[in-house]
Amino acid sequence: xxxxxxxxxxxxxxxxxxxxxxxxxxxxxxxxxxxxxxxxxxxxxxxxxxxxxxxxxxxxxxxxxxxxxxxxxxxxxxxxxxxxxxxxxxxxxxxxxxxxxxxxxxxxxxxxxxxxxxxxxxxxxxxxxxxxxxxxxxxxxxxxxxxxxxxxxxxxxxxxxxxxxxxxxxxxxxxxxxxxxxxxxxxxxxxxxxxxxxxxxxxxxxxxxxxxxxxxxxxxxxxxxxxxxxxxxxxxxxxxxxxxxxxxxxxxxxxxxxxxxxxxxxxxxxxxxxxxxxxx
Amino acid sequence: xxxxxxxxxxxxxxxxxxxxxxxxxxxxxxxxxxxxxxxxxxxxxxxxxxxxxxxxxxxxxxxxxxxxxxxxxxxxxxxxxxxxxxxxxxxxxxxxxxxxxxxxxxxxxxxxxxxxxxxxxxxxxxxxxxxxxxxxxxxxxxxxxxxxxxxxxxxxxxxxxxxxxxxxxxxxxxxxxxxxxxxxxxxxxxxxxxxxxxxxxxxxxxxxxxxxxxxxxxxxxxxxxxxxxxxxxxxxxxxxxxxxxxxxxxxxxxxxxxxxxxxxxxxxxxxxxxxxxxxxxxxxxxxxxxxxxxxxxxxxxxxxxxxxxxxxxxxxxxxxxxxxxxxxxxxxxxxxxxxxxxxxxxxxxxxxxxxxxxxxxxxxxxxxxxxxxxxxxxxxxxxxxxxxxxxxxxxxxxxxxxxxxxxxxxxxxxxxx
Numbered sequence: 008x009x010x011x012x013x014x015x016x017x018x019x020x021x022x023x024x025x026x027x028x029x030x031x032x033x034x035x036x037x038x039x040x041x042x043x044x045x046x047x048x049x050x051x052x053x054x055x056x057x058x059x060x061x062x063x064x065x066x067x068x069x070x071x072x073x074x075x076x077x078x079x080x081x082x083x084x085x086x087x088x089x090x091x092x093x094x095x096x097x098x099x100x101x102x103x104x105x106x107x108x109x110x111x112x113x114x115x116x117x118x119x120x121x122x123x124x125x126x127x128x129x130x131x132x133x134x135x136x137x138x139x140x141x142x143x144x145x146x147x148x149x150x151x152x153x154x155x156x157x158x159x160x161x162x163x164x165x166x167x168x169x170x171x172x173x174x175x176x177x178x179x180x181x182x183x184x185x186x187x188x189x190x191x192x193x194x195x196x197x198x199x200x201x202x203x204x205x206x207x208x209x210x211x212x213x214x215x216x217x218x219x220x221x222x223x224x225x226x227x228x229x230x231x232x233x234x235x236x237x238x239x240x241x242x243x244x245x246x247x248x249x250x251x252x253x254x255x256x257x258x259x260x261x262x263x264x265x266x267x268x269x270x271x272x273x274x275x276x277x278x279x280x281x282x283x284x285x286x287x
Numbered sequence: 288x289x290x291x292x293x294x295x296x297x298x299x300x301x302x303x304x305x306x307x308x309x310x311x312x313x314x315x316x317x318x319x320x321x322x323x324x325x326x327x328x329x330x331x332x333x334x335x336x337x338x339x340x341x342x343x344x345x346x347x348x349x350x351x352x353x354x355x356x357x358x359x360x361x362x363x364x365x366x367x368x369x370x371x372x373x374x375x376x377x378x379x380x381x382x383x384x385x386x387x388x389x390x391x392x393x394x395x396x397x398x399x400x401x402x403x404x405x406x407x408x409x410x411x412x413x414x415x416x417x418x419x420x421x422x423x424x425x426x427x428x429x430x431x432x433x434x435x436x437x438x439x440x441x442x443x444x445x446x447x448x449x450x451x452x453x454x455x456x457x458x459x460x461x462x463x464x465x466x467x468x469x470x471x472x473x474x475x476x477x478x479x480x481x482x483x484x485x486x487x488x489x490x491x492x493x494x495x496x497x498x499x500x501x502x503x504x505x506x507x508x509x510x511x512x513x514x515x516x517x518x519x520x521x522x523x524x525x526x527x528x529x530x531x532x533x534x535x536x537x538x539x540x541x542x543x544x545x546x547x548x549x550x551x552x553x554x555x556x557x558x559x560x561x562x563x564x565x566x567x568x569x570x571x572x573x574x575x576x577x578x579x580x581x582x583x584x585x586x587x588x589x590x591x592x593x594x595x596x597x598x599x600x601x602x603x604x605x606x607x608x609x610x611x612x613x614x615x616x617x618x619x620x621x622x623x624x625x626x627x628x629x630x631x632x633x634x635x636x637x638x639x640x641x642x643x644x645x646x647x648x649x650x651x652x653x654x655x656x657x658x659x660x661x662x663x664x665x666x667x668x669x670x671x672x673x674x675x676x677x678x679x680x681x682x683x684x685x686x687x688x689x690x691x692x693x694x695x696x697x698x699x700x701x702x703x704x
Contacts, residue, residue, distance in 0.1 A: 012386070012387055012388055012466075013384065013385065013386045013387075014384075014385055015382060015383065015384050015385075016371060016372070016374060016377070016378065016382070016383040016384075016385065017377075017378065017381070017382045017383075018377055018378055018379060018380060018381075019377045035414050035419050035420055036414045036415060036417075038414075039410060039411055039414035039415075039420075040411075040414075043400060043403065043407075043411055046403060046407065047400060047402050047403065050402055118397065118398070119397055119398045119415065120375075121375065121393075122375070122393045122394045122397045123373070123375070123391070123393070123397050123398075123415055123416070124373050124374035124375050124391070125415070189314075193313055193314035193317065194313060195313040195314050195315055196314060199314075281376070281377045282376070282377075284370065284375045284376045285302065285376050
């Protein structure tokens, strides 16, 4: 018996909405692809885990020496610099890895895109999930450092942590989807992305506290508004390390702006995805 | 009357081909282009884009339980039609209504990851093809048994032989249970034995009441599996109907139409172009042009060539296929170590085959010239050879059902007990 399943294939319209029902129908594919990426990454379990720990740890040691030891930058509120830096690095690493992976994901999966139909959105979204495993692994070091420095998390801060992570996901996915779509058409975009990510790191308060910019209110405002990760990192430090209080204004800005990035990225992606198979 | 499972209405697909032929651009070039447009006082005849209609106004419908074949030459638009039906690329115009769950197989092993094991890839590929995890778990043993890879389930597929890889990939696909199955020439894989097994499986699917759309060059496979067949040529639907009828039309119409263009005028060739094949024809022993070769006679095929650069020694091979696209043989100067030293700039190379063993019919010849291992000129369907009926065995009996006739001698001896 045929199911009462009917659909129409026609030229695409503008202003596409998202077909949630279809996304739900393909949930198994999403899970399997996410599992594939993680399985391949950690196939050599020891090496995969070591790498996830090694990268932020070495960065932290070297940056602490350069920026704190030599350039005399400190956390501004008495928090020990290494842990102050490490929180920023962790979130930045998640953000930049997701952005980089998502932006290259469509080209990396070109073979599948040309041969099979599925909601294309699954591909960049999958790229965002694998970063979580790295984040979870490198958080172990953070836990150890918190115990070492005797720092207690902020209750209110812990509660907003999911919101902050959500902002990081939205921002990185939004930018990632946008770049993924452009990357399909213009192949030199992938050379620009690493540069962009590297520069962005210095205009995000990772190695310095945002309070250092108090004397430059315009730059500070621009940073908070254009770069939602600034608010995420600043407030995550408050929440995790218990110094100072949550800045609700910057949380709101981050939430608003990350949603805006996500919507723009999603919209652009949805409106170009039909032609991916023709040009990828 | 029941509504058809697939209703294709006035489907057209346009591709834009830029002058540079590159499907993707670089942002750098794009910016440079915009900058040059902004510069005043210059004439801006930029690279113009040309439209190419891969499909135009194709309409037909497929009823439930029907197996329909789609045939056409390379580039005729049949793959584009499959891509539209599979929702991989959207149509430019028209509409298709599909009433049932679709699985399309445009390739076997889509998404296979070399680092993952056979077991893991079954789950991965199954999900990509639209099976639920539950469904894969249920059919897992059957898939593995069909692929004959039980012993290597926990080995990464990068260590598989290509045969094992293809078998596993096809096995997953063969266990899909959609209402509508769309298949591109995936059967052209694996060894002959496995191909037969795949064809058998496909036949089961078609007979099991499911709707099948099948694209292939292999006309024998289409004839075996499909009751109805659509012929696409230059993006247009040229005919649809009973498979036998359409296949005849294909052979007589499109097939002949294609070789009517003399090789010298063909531009759809590949290779370095150092040397060009100008013409291919049959000649008799006196070197006079022949319209057809008699089965069992000496067959002499002449290949006229011309160098565009300094002449060099070369090898020529030609593939012979029957009218159904089945591969028959590939004579080659390489096999017989024929490589004359002083090659003329322009000349005729002749190949003689004694007791020509092919049964009456039309045969398609594809030529390839190689210089030092590199392809210099490749021409698909360079000539069509007609083999006329004749008394091959000299007995008055005509054997026209085996593809090749063997010159044979028999004798009998008595054994002393």
